[in-house]
Amino acid sequence: MTALFLLCLLQNDFHVIDYPDDDGTKVIAVWNVNEIPCQYEVRIFNGQGESIGKVSFSSTNKEYLASAVKLPFWVFDKNSNKYAVALKVPNQGKYKVELTKNNKLVATADGEAVENFFDSKKLNNLIVVLGFLVLIIYFAWIAKRKELFIRKLAGLDALEEAIGRATEMGKPVVYQLGMMEIGEDPLASISLVASFGILGEVAHKVASYETPLLVPHRSPLNMVICQEITKEAYTRAGKPHLYKESSNFFVSPDQFAYVSKMEGIYMREKPATCIYMGYFFAESLVLAETAASVGAIQIAGTDALHQLPFFFAACDYTLIGEELYAAGAYLSREYSLLSSIKIHDYFRILVTAAILVATISISIIAVSDPQAAVNAKMLDVFKPF
Amino acid sequence: MTRRFIFLLVAIVMILPMYFQFSIGKVHASPSTKGYYNAIEKIPEGSTVLVSFDFDPGSKPEIEPTARATIWHLLRRNVKIVCMSLWETAPVLAVEILGSVTKQFEKQTGKKIEYGKDWCYLGFRPGKYSVIVGLGESIYTQYRTDFYGKKTDELPIMKDIKSLKDFPLLIDFGAGNPGPETWIQMATDKFKIDFICATTAVVEPTYQQYISTGQLKGMVGAMRGAGEYEQLVGINDKGTAGVNAISLGQLLIVVLIILGNILKK
Amino acid sequence: MVFLKRNLPLLICFVGGLFFALTFYSPTKFSSYSRDMGSNAFNIISAIGTFFGILYVIVYNVDRVRKGDKGFGFSLILIVALFVTFVSALFSHGEYLTLEGQLSGIGWIFMYMYVPLQATMFSLLGFFIASAAYRAFRIKNYLSLILFLTATIVILGRIPFVNDLYKLVAGQHAIPLSEYVSWILQNPSMIAQRAIQIGITLGMVVVSIKTILGIDKSWLGKE
Structure with a gap:
């Protein structure tokens, strides 16, 4: 009778698996949910039998249910009828795990922590990026064969006029790339890369009109890159003799x-045209208002959301967010670059459609069962892991 | 000429309320400021919070009043404070704020506040994103010593702290990048830590999105928010004085827009 | 020369970009080590860049003083300030505070010169916001009128005596004005911001892929 009772107590379904998609520093202990409230303790031992960690919790604690594990459904079975306890281990290898219930040992299991090469949690991300990749290559190919329609960007169309005005007045054009240094911040560097492309086109136009150009920098690294871009633009315009190394200055x-x-510089030189392309901070309005006070035409483009209102108020033309990335392609009219604007538009449509579909579906589920909406597997597709 | 006259008007409107210290009505706390206050009120006594000073001298006037009131509030609630910085320009400002508030608190309450036991300042580490990622793994790989060169793991306040996960609340006095957005992206979401911040007026509207998603439990926006928060904490300092000046300044801006439309049509 | 100026940078960009993109999809310790190394390498390059930047500033300004250019006095002030700050930092061993907790030489310069100067420059923003409001906010059509009215609610809704006045008019039990302000900030304003943000993020992905694949070579200048 006692033996039978002990057998009932044993947790035969207890097993230990490698934590999916990690660097070999975690394992997960999994077993079925017990309806009778009790206190669990999971202990882990290394190959030498030394204890290296433990987790204690009450069976009513929902944080240890498999459904609460922060992994997508395509990687881990998030079954709410199972417990799943992640245990940290120092490195890859075999480990022994013990499960105690109300201080009585009920099961032991061996498991192995393995360093995974591919992070399948990020499969959703990879699929989207591959989709981008295919479309980019496809549209670059299409753009070679037929002209793509790109809507007009008033700010960039005005560039010619703005540079022409500077030429007539004999005043310089000032081009600023924002406050970021290349590589300083992975995300903000993107606007800098876009700004380099625009500078190339602006410098080309400025060189054609033989107008002075000033490109101030807050980063020596940016300055070196821009010196090369400006120099090549002057050469391209057939005016290499007009290029001055000092037009880019730190x-x-x-x-x-x-x-x-x-x-x-604004007060002394009184530039006719000021162009701001890149990531700006609080200095945006101070610069733009001072330039406005000396009568300069101002064209701005930024992906810094918090500075957009200031540029809107103070500048004649403002490129909003992603228009900054399209500007280089728009000005250069190069087919391979123009195609990227198209891709961007198609992706916007796809993302908007995905948001709509997900929102409507989740809302429909939420009407009947709010908890089901929270736990919906579909949401994993949209989450970063 | 008009421009100079406007500048003069702004100067008068801003200086007068601060100089004469008059009030233009009772300050009403906004929901985000209340959220900030409640998040601190919610922490159990005796727990340890992480405070990051991520601002520079330029944004000091906007953030400093909240920083002072927050440190005061935490000390009053008997919460231990571990401080650090991701901005190289912040350490001197942080040390000045922490030093003067703790001294003032000791003087007013008679309670002894000890460095290393009740609070500590770990200093600045370069690397922005990588520092936060590193803190998620272990505090001690990023900060072997504190700002004064003492071994971090020997400080009594760090006894039960291993990584970011051990803090129930993270507070960022952040003026930009790296700042509140960086903490949200790299740490607070990942480790499920409650997060509140004090920031400048320029970026405050952008961070509102994190309030609505619950990623930020509360936010104090610039001098105005500082004034609201000081009222909730029950102190009367730079923030309260600033609210009146800023309110009049903003009223002036509405008047200027209207005048601009009438006079320059 | 063309190989060094164009092909090699493009190759480095492609291999480096692809490698770091792949490390994102690989959870191995090698991946995180590589990313750390990449970040450290950038810090080193940036530090060397800053050194040359400062050198450039010194050479440029010394040259101006030597030639007696217009406004060379400012260059002289810059050189003296740079020298004094450098020497103070040297004598303070780069520490802002002494062991007794007092401000060191460089700490004093930071606290009593750098801080007020920075705060002054930042405070200019307040003055420029006022002049921009007067100069640029034109109510030309019904859309700009809506913008103006919304902005007015947000601004006035945060002013203490306006709130008191509102309560007097609307009654004590009316929804506080600050709730309307929060609603505006967290709904209409947020919708627009998120839409722009999504566009920006997608744009970033496109620019990144184009740059890594070498479709966009504008960062190298044109051939």
């Missing part, structure tokens, strides 16, 4: 030291 890595120098 000011200061400090935000407001940079601003004070620029205000001085």
Whole structure:
């Protein structure tokens, strides 16, 4: 009778698996949910039998249910009738795990922690990126064969006029790339890469009109890159003799030291045209208002959301967010670059459609069962892991 | 000429309320400021929070009043404070704020506040994103010593702290990048830590999205928010004085827009 | 020369970009080590860049003083300030505070010169917002009128005596004005911001892929 009772207590379904998609530093202990409330403790031992960690919890604690594990459904079976306890281990290898229920040992199991090469949690991300890749290559190929329609961007169409005005007035054109250094911030660097492309086109036009160009920098690295871009643009325009190394100059890595120098330049040189393309911070309005006070035409483009209202208020033309990325392609009219604008538009349509479908489906589920909507597997597809 | 006259008006409107310290009505706390206050009120006594000073001298006037009131609030609630910085310009400002608030608190309450036991300042580490990722693994790989060169793992306040996961609340006094957005992206979502921040007026509207998603439990926006928060904490400092000046300044802007439309049509 | 100026950078960009993109999909310790190394390498390049940047500033300004260019006095001030700050930092061993907790030489310069100067420059923003409001906010059509009215609610809704006045008019039990302000910030304003943000993020992906694949070579200048 006692033996039978003990057999009932044993947790035969207890097993240990490698934590999916990690660097070999975790294992998961999994077993079926017990309806009778009790206290669990999971202990892990290394190959030498030394204890290296433990987790204690009450069976009513929902944090240890398999459904609460932060893994997508295509990687881990998020069954709400099972417990799943992740245990940290120092490195890859075999480990022994013990499960105690109300301080009585009920099961033991061996498991192995393995370093995974591919992170299948990020499969959703990879599929989207591959989709991008295929479309980019396809549209680059299409763009070679037929002209793509690109809507007009008033700010960029005005560039010619703005540079022409500077030429007539004999005043310089000032081009600023924002406050980021290349590579300083992975995301903000993108606007800098876009800005390099626009600078190439602006410098080409400025060289054609033989107008002075000033490109101040807060980063020496940006300055070196822009010197090359400007030089090549002047050569392309057939005016290499007009290129001045000093048209690109380093000011200061400090935000407001940079601003004070620029205000001085604005007041002394009174530029006819000021172009701001890149990621800006609080200096945007100070720069733009000072330039407005000396009568400069101003064209801005930024992906810094918090600075858009300031540029809108103070500048004549403003490129919003992603228009900045399209500007280089728009000005250069190169087929391979123009195709990217098209791809961007198609992706926007796809993303909007995905948001709509997901929102409507989840809302429909939520009407009948709010908890089911929270746990819906579909949501995993949209989550970053 | 008009421009200079406007500048003069702004100066008058801003200086007068601060100089004469007059009030233009009772300050009403916004929901995000209340959220910030409640998040601190919710922490159990004796627990340890992480505070990151991520601002520079330029944004100091906007963030400092909240920083002072927050440190005061935490000390009053008997919460231990571990501080750090992701901005190289922040350490001197942080040390000045922490030093003066703890001294003032000791003087007013008579309670002894000890460095290393009740609070500590780990200093600045370069690397932005990688520092936060590293803190998620272990505090001690990023900060072997504190700002004063003492071994971090020997500080009594760090006894039960291994990584970011051991803090029930993270507070960021952040003026930009790296700042609140960086903490949300790299840490607080991942480790499920409650997160609140104090920030500048320029970026405050952008961070509202994190309030609505619950990623930010509360936010104090610039000097105005500082004034609201000071009222909730029950102190009367730079924030409260600033609210009146800023309110009048904003009223002036509405008047200027209207005037601009009438006079320059 | 063309190989060094164009082909090699493009190759480095392609191999480096692809490698770091792949490390994102690989959870191995090698991946995280590589990313750390990449970040450290950038910090080193950036530090060297800053050194040359400062050198450039010194050479440029010394040259101006030597030639007696217009406004060379400012260059002289810059050189003296740079020298004094550098020497102070050297004597303070790069520490802002002494062991007794007092400000060191460089700490004093930071606290009593750098901080007020920075705050002054930042405070200019307040003045420029006012002048921009007067100069640029034109109510030309019904859309700009809606914008103006919304902005007015947000601004006035945060002013203490306006709130008191509102309560007097609307009654004590009316929804507080601050709730309307929060609603505007968290709904209409947020919808627009998120839409722009999604566009920006997609744009970033496109620019990144184009750059890695070498479709966009504009960062190298044109051939």
